Amino acid sequence: MTRTRILTLFACAVLLLAGCTGGGDGADDGRITLRFLSLAWQDESVKANRELVREWNATHPDVRVEYVQGSWDSVHDQLLTSFEGGEAPDIIHDASDDLADFAYGGYLADLTDLLPARLRSDIPRHSWETVTFGDGVYGVPFLQEPRVLIANATLLKESGVRIPTPEHPWTWAEFRQVTKELSGKGRYGVAWPLKEPVSATLNLSLSTGGRLFHRGDDGKVTVRLEDGDEVVPRTVHDQVGTDRSASPTTLGSGGSDTLPGFFAGKYAMVPLGFSYRQQIEQQAPEGFDWQVLPAPAGADGLAQGVSPQTLSIAEDSPHKKEAAAFVDFLLQPDNMVRLALGDWMLPTGEQALKDPALHTAERSWATGTALAAHLRPAPAQSVRGYAEWKDKVATPALQEYYSGAIGMDELRHRLEEDGNLVLARYQR
Amino acid sequence: MRTSTAARTGQYAALLGYLVFLAFPFLWLISIAFKPPRELASLHPTWIPENPTLDNFRQAFDEQPLLHAGLNSLLAALGAAVIAVLIATPMAYVVARRRGRLAKAATGWVVVSQAFPFVLVIIPLFLVLKNLGLINSVPGLVMVYVVWSLPFALWMLAGYVRAVPRELEEAAAVDGAGRLRTLVSVTAPLLAPGIVATALFAFITAWNEFFFALVLLKTPEKQTLPVILTHFIGAEGVADLGPLAAAAFLATLPSLVVFALIQRRITGGMLAGAVKS
Numbered sequence: 248m249t250r251t252r253i254l255t256l257f258a259c260a261v262l263l264l265a266g267c268t269g270g271g272d273g274a275d276d277g278r279i280t281l282r283f284l285s286l287a288w289q290d291e292s293v294k295a296n297r298e299l300v301r302e303w304n305a306t307h308p309d310v311r312v313e314y315v316q317g318s319w320d321s322v323h324d325q326l327l328t329s330f331e332g333g334e335a336p337d338i339i340h341d342a343s344d345d346l347a348d349f350a351y352g353g354y355l356a357d358l359t360d361l362l363p364a365r366l367r368s369d370i371p372r373h374s375w376e377t378v379t380f381g382d383g384v385y386g387v388p389f390l391q392e393p394r395v396l397i398a399n400a401t402l403l404k405e406s407g408v409r410i411p412t413p414e415h416p417w418t419w420a421e422f423r424q425v426t427k428e429l430s431g432k433g434r435y436g437v438a439w440p441l442k443e444p445v446s447a448t449l450n451l452s453l454s455t456g457g458r459l460f461h462r463g464d465d466g467k468v469t470v471r472l473e474d475g476d477e478v479v480p481r482t483v484h485d486q487v488g489t490d491r492s493a494s495p496t497t498l499g500s501g502g503s504d505t506l507p508g509f510f511a512g513k514y515a516m517v518p519l520g521f522s523y524r525q526q527i528e529q530q531a532p533e534g535f536d537w538q539v540l541p542a543p544a545g546a547d548g549l550a551q552g553v554s555p556q557t558l559s560i561a562e563d564s565p566h567k568k569e570a571a572a573f574v575d576f577l578l579q580p581d582n583m584v585r586l587a588l589g590d591w592m593l594p595t596g597e598q599a600l601k602d603p604a605l606h607t608a609e610r611s612w613a614t615g616t617a618l619a620a621h622l623r624p625a626p627a628q629s630v631r632g633y634a635e636w637k638d639k640v641a642t643p644a645l646q647e648y649y650s651g652a653i654g655m656d657e658l659r660h661r662l663e664e665d666g667n668l669v670l671a672r673y674q675r
Numbered sequence: 676m677r678t679s680t681a682a683r684t685g686q687y688a689a690l691l692g693y694l695v696f697l698a699f700p701f702l703w704l705i706s707i708a709f710k711p712p713r714e715l716a717s718l719h720p721t722w723i724p725e726n727p728t729l730d731n732f733r734q735a736f737d738e739q740p741l742l743h744a745g746l747n748s749l750l751a752a753l754g755a756a757v758i759a760v761l762i763a764t765p766m767a768y769v770v771a772r773r774r775g776r777l778a779k780a781a782t783g784w785v786v787v788s789q790a791f792p793f794v795l796v797i798i799p800l801f802l803v804l805k806n807l808g809l810i811n812s813v814p815g816l817v818m819v820y821v822v823w824s825l826p827f828a829l830w831m832l833a834g835y836v837r838a839v840p841r842e843l844e845e846a847a848a849v850d851g852a853g854r855l856r857t858l859v860s861v862t863a864p865l866l867a868p869g870i871v872a873t874a875l876f877a878f879i880t881a882w883n884e885f886f887f888a889l890v891l892l893k894t895p896e897k898q899t900l901p902v903i904l905t906h907f908i909g910a911e912g913v914a915d916l917g918p919l920a921a922a923a924f925l926a927t928l929p930s931l932v933v934f935a936l937i938q939r940r941i942t943g944g945m946l947a948g949a950v951k952s
Contacts (some may be wrong), residue, residue: 279771288909288915289909289915290915315894315895316895316906317906318902318905318908319911320908320912321889324890328798328890329890331798331802332801334805334810381930439911469849489696501912503914505718505719508715510717510718511717513718526913529712530713531713532713533713556910635733
């Protein structure tokens with residue numbers, strides 16, 4: 248190889264790098280630019296978010312918002328490094344159960360005095376509880392979804408069982424009985440997708456008065472499995488092991504994995520998030536008749552835990568007031584409805600919840616909307632050490648219990664004894 | 676030693692099985708990419724889509740800036756490959772030809788550096804790049820990829836350098852060539868397959884890399900394909916499977932094409948005819 252060739256190669260590399268050089272973040276024209284990290288991912292949802300950003304930019308020439316697409320899969324890592332490096336987006340879309348560490352770490356702005364009274368009063372107190380850590384409010388909860396039963400309407404009608412409504416839901420005992428009646432001929436009454444069994448179990452257990460986490464006078468949290476906490480896990484366990492009315496194979500599946508069997512009539516019902524309707528609408532075979540039923544009710548009615556989607560503002564943002572104004576714009580009742588429809592979820596705002604589009608029988612919107620008032624903060628939202636307890640103790644224990652490998656006593660022992668050792672390390 | 680027909684049949688069967696095993700995920704990806712949503716949710720999936728559709732590709736392009744991301748990936752991967760090879764080649768020559776404590780220490784460091792997890796370096800790296808004004812820029816990402824692939828590239832190339840007979844360099848020296856001339860005119864051409872293989876390694880490493888790109892690139896117009904692909908995955912791991920498969924299929928093609936184009940250079944006789952025996 249000649250020297251000329253080497254020089255040419257080197258020149259190519261330099262040119263390549265020169266070609267790589269981006270245009271930067273634009274010239275400084277005196278306008279404020281806010282970066283909005285959005286986790287919208289479904290087609291309609293992305294469109295709704297982008298449209299709203301465009302509308303804001305068209306009416307606010309001095310405060311431009313830049314839409315930045317993030318993903319649910321990697322948002323925690325992305326935010327952590329952004330916060331540490333002082334490069335966080337100004338407005339952050341996330342979920343309330345991911346905020347605690349960021350809030351306690353001082354990365355998120357306290358919104359208490361930044362948000363307008365309209366927004367504060369429009370969202371119910373129990374929703375604000377999901378984003379309140381210590382004395383501060385670190386996000387605006389704006390979308391949420393209840394866990395519901397999505398049922399094969401044809402099978403349900405044929406069986407002659409009572410169809411539950413939000414006003415007259417099934418009890419857990421009745422639900423167990425119904426799944427028995429719907430089973431047989433190679434079919435299961437229900438398929439529980441419990442790949443992540445902890446949040447599903449805890450959130451549904453609120454209906455039966457389950458609390459699991461008990462805060463003492465000293466402020467420390469301990470795990471205690473009481474009668475109210477046992478109803479949901481025992482129902483699932485018995486459906487799988489005793490009644491054979493729940494498919495044992497779906498216990499390790501995610502929600503989407505159960506859909507092919509559901510469409511093929513192998514399962515009469517699947518407990519899923521309300522937003523799964525979008526997938527069902529898109530993937531169900533022609534003529535497949537489905538409907539949404541409320542999850543069973545217990546001593547505390549239809550209560551269940553949720554972790555709403557949130558909008559937060561970075562503590563490092565130099566334009567918090569402007570960012571709060573954009574959040575207020577994004578969450579105007581009409582806009583909240585557009586976001587909710589795009590994500591097939593429910594808005595938290597009371598004004599938005601009144602929108603007629605959310606009360607139609609079509610795609611069972613009305614059933615879900617009727618459940619909104621029963622949604623409560625997920626039980627473990629503010630428990631420090633919850634993530635480790637969930638991964639190391641509760642997930643394997645519940646998986647073993649549901650599969651029949653251990654009984655209720657052993658489940659209690661693991662959740663309480665092993666679990667409290669984990670939590671204690673975070674509360675010294 | 677003669678191989679019996681049965682043994683040979685067994686070997687071919689094992690090879691075929693291995694090829695099927697390797698090809699399965701890619702063929703399944705192609706199958707999914709052309710299936711409409713209703714077929715994706717079928718309890719009895721078929722290899723060949725019954726109603727093949729291009730809608731997944733259309734949707735993937737509509738929803739995400741795939742072309743732009745592909746260009747960013749290409750720039751980052753090509754930049755990383757070219758620069759890594761330019762730096763690693765002379766370094767590898769020194770490591771391979773010099774026998775001293777420094778060369779040994781360098782080789783040891785190369786091996787150790789491969790064991791560092793990404794998360795260990797990402798925050799200091801982020802801060803360094805931020806101070807240099809290279810966050811959210813493809814050149815910044817190229818720098819990271821070069822640094823990341825350099826140790827292994829060095830290791831690979833040193834092996835190729837050792838395989839070049841010293842006699843050739845000695846003969847060049849006898850003919851009056853200096854060290855640089857020897858390296859450029861004698862050794863480098865013989866290293867071509869090694870350089871190509873190393874460049875390919877650096878290219879594919881950078882092409883597939885996700886974590887650094889996720890953390891360092893902030894805006895969609897700068898993001899690379901692996902980052903954009905995650906945008907088809909929603910909360911609780913729910914995936915928009917059709918468009919995701921279509922986009923992943925497209926993302927796989929360039930590295931396959933690059934590999935197909937240059938794989939002959941890698942497997943070609945490296946030193947064929949170099950030394951007359």
